[in-house]
Amino acid sequence: MGFIGDFKAFLMKGEIVTLATAVIVGGAFGKIVTSFTNDILMPPIGMLLGNVEFTDLKVVLQDGIPAIMNGETEVTPAVAEVAIMYGSFVQTILDFVIIGFCIFMVLKAYERTKKKEAAAPAAPAAPSTQEKLLMEIRDELKRKA
Template identity: 45%
Template structure:
C-alpha cells in the first residue's frame, strides 16, 4: 500500500474526522467563553471591587524607560490579572465539559440497563442453576 493511500485511509477514518470537528467546535466554544468572561462576568466583579479591571492588573518588575529614544527599555511585568481571567475561563470550560460528559454517561448507562441479557447468558445461568439443584447435599 502506497503512503498516499495509507494517509487517505487514516484521514478518512471516523475518529480523525470527529476529532477535527471537536477541535473546531472547541475553538469556537473557547471564544464564546472568553467573551462571556471578559464582557459579562468580569465587569460586574470589577464594579463590585471598586472599578478594578482584572485584565489590567499587573506587578511591575521593571518599569518602561522611554527617556532615551535610542535605548528604549520595555516594561517587565507579571500580568496576573490576565491570568485570573484565563483561570475563570478554564473553570467555565471544564464545568461545561463535565456537564457534557455527565449527560453522555447518563445516556450510555440508560442504554446499557435497558438492554436485556443475551440469550447465551440466560441459558448458561439456567444450566448453572440446574447443576446446583442436582448436587447431593
C-alpha cells in the same frame, strides 16, 4: 498499499473526522467562554472590587523608560516595562474553570444516556447452528412418537 493510500485510509477513518469536528467546535466554544468571562463575568466583579479592570492588574518589576530623542535622532532607546500581569492570569484561570465545568456537565449528560442504553433489555441472541439442529431433532422425535 502505498504511502499515499495508507494516508488516505487514515484520513477517511471516522475517528479522524470526529476529532477534527471536536477541535473546531472546541475552538469556537473556547472563544464563547473567553467572551463570557471578559465581557459579562469580569466587569461586574471588577465593579464590586472598586472599578478594577482585571487585565490591568500587574506587579511592575521595572518601569518603562521612553526613548530620549535629539531632534530626529534617538539618543537613548526606550526600555519596555517589565511586569507580572497577574490580572490576565486570573481571567485565564476563570476561562479554564468555566470550560472545565461545561465539559463536566456534558460528560455527565453523556453518562446518563449511556446508562439508559445499558438498562434497556437486549434482544435475545439467535440460536446457534448446533441449537437449531438439536431443535430439529427434538421436533422430529416428537412427531414420530
